[in-house]
Amino acid sequence: MMKLFVVLLVVVSFTGVSSAMLSDDLENLYSSEERLFEKWQKEYGREYGNPMEKAKRFKIFQRNVRYINEMNGKRKSPLEYGLGLNKFGDMSPEEFEKEYLQKIERPWKMMKDVDVGGDSCENLPASVDWREEGAVTPVRDQGECQSHWAFSVTGAIEGVNKIVSGNLITLSAQQLVDCDPASKGCAGGYYFNAFGYVIKNGGIDSEANYPYLAQNGTCKENSNNVVSIDNLLVLDGSEDALLCRVSKQPVSTSIDATGLQFYAGGVYGGEKCSKDSKYTSLVVLIVGYGSVGGEDYWIVKNSWGKEWGEKGYLLLKRNVTNEWPYGVCAVNALAGYPTKKDSSSSSPI
Numbered sequence: 344m345m346k347l348f349v350v351l352l353v354v355v356s357f358t359g360v361s362s363a364m365l366s367d368d369l370e371n372l373y374s375s376e377e378r379l380f381e382k383w384q385k386e387y388g389r390e391y392g393n394p395m396e397k398a399k400r401f402k403i404f405q406r407n408v409r410y411i412n413e414m415n416g417k418r419k420s421p422l423e424y425g426l427g428l429n430k431f432g433d434m435s436p437e438e439f440e441k442e443y444l445q446k447i448e449r450p451w452k453m454m455k456d457v458d459v460g461g462d463s464c465e466n467l468p469a470s471v472d473w474r475e476e477g478a479v480t481p482v483r484d485q486g487e488c489q490s491h492w493a494f495s496v497t498g499a500i501e502g503v504n505k506i507v508s509g510n511l512i513t514l515s516a517q518q519l520v521d522c523d524p525a526s527k528g529c530a531g532g533y534y535f536n537a538f539g540y541v542i543k544n545g546g547i548d549s550e551a552n553y554p555y556l557a558q559n560g561t562c563k564e565n566s567n568n569v570v571s572i573d574n575l576l577v578l579d580g581s582e583d584a585l586l587c588r589v590s591k592q593p594v595s596t597s598i599d600a601t602g603l604q605f606y607a608g609g610v611y612g613g614e615k616c617s618k619d620s621k622y623t624s625l626v627v628l629i630v631g632y633g634s635v636g637g638e639d640y641w642i643v644k645n646s647w648g649k650e651w652g653e654k655g656y657l658l659l660k661r662n663v664t665n666e667w668p669y670g671v672c673a674v675n676a677l678a679g680y681p682t683k684k685d686s687s688s689s690s691p692i
């Protein structure tokens with residue numbers, strides 16, 4: 344992330360020249376953007392079939408670079424979130440939305456129970472990070488397949504399984520893509536239903552046995568149920584309930600991911616989300632919470648690879664419920680989590 348910010352600074356110094364821009368400056372700007380484009384293409388192994396496509400992609404890239412610089416130029420403190428070039432550099436925001444975001448539909452036609460509380464939520468720790476407890480597997484890259492919902496579900500089950508059994512096992516998102524009858528595979532899916540599939544199926548296979556292919560496939564008949572869960576509980580939409588549950592285990596939820604194409608780090612305050620909307624478009628996994636410089640945030644695991652955001656993670660602002668009835672980018676609105684009994688003590692988590 345630091346590296347990209349530095350590369351971009353070079354371009355910023357050119358775009359800073361405004362009204363009285365000489366043709367020399369314009370040429371400099373153009374050629375520095377061209378050089379950046381070449382460098383970017385090399386870094387991401389991007390090649391284009393013909394010069395017309397390349398010219399089109401350069402135009403989009405140029406617009407993106409200027410937007411990134413403009414937004415970064417408005418940052419008032421280093422704590423504010425920043426943008427950076429990444430593998431999505433030659434996609435227009437419209438293309439990005441079409442390929443990576445999905446309107447999350449509800450309600451789900453399946454049995455699900457509402458978390459009625461009963462947990463002890465007093466004196467929660469000031470911060471929680473399930474990565475430090477070894478309950479979170481490495482960030483994955485969904486590729487050109489809208490399987491974010493499947494990675495959120497496997498992540499939540501990986502977490503509860505580690506907490507209950509002590510074993511961290513990477514689970515098969517591909518199995519959910521292939522087998523969950525309520526999903527559309529790489530065209531998107533519904534995370535609550537996917538939990539329902541795992542419950543009904545008696546468990547889910549490991550990534551090692553049933554690896555991710557980033558494309559639609561046929562459900563394998565002979566998969567192993569390596570990890571099972573007992574139930575899915577849905578939270579009541581309040582931040583208190585979400586905070587309490589995240590203190591106990593990683594939780595699946597969906598967010599409005601508008602504005603995150605070039606997110607490169609820092610606490611995102613939902614600048615592109617609408618405050619009174621429950622609209623969500625990306626299913627993610629909350630693996631903790633914390634605070635920095637007086638700002639409270641959620642630690643959000645995404646499935647766009649480790650190069651996006653903070654090593655694949657998003658820090659999303661929290662504790663602003665007065666302004667955001669459903670949480671920043673509707674993060675509180677549709678959260679749910681799997682339960683699993685501890686086989687040795689039989690107390691459910």
Ligand SMILES: *[C@@H]1O[C@H](CO)[C@@H](O)[C@H](O)[C@H]1NC(C)=O
Pocket residue numbers: 526527528529530559
């Ligand atoms: C994957 O399957 C779904 C239907 O289950 C379909 O809508 C979608 O277009 C398929 N995607 C690809 C890339 O074939």
Ligand SMILES: *[C@@H]1O[C@H](CO)[C@@H](O)[C@H](O)[C@H]1NC(C)=O
Pocket residue numbers: 586639662
């Ligand atoms: C929310 O913010 C208030 C005021 O800044 C602080 O006192 C409180 O501890 C925060 N709550 C959580 C759950 O972090």
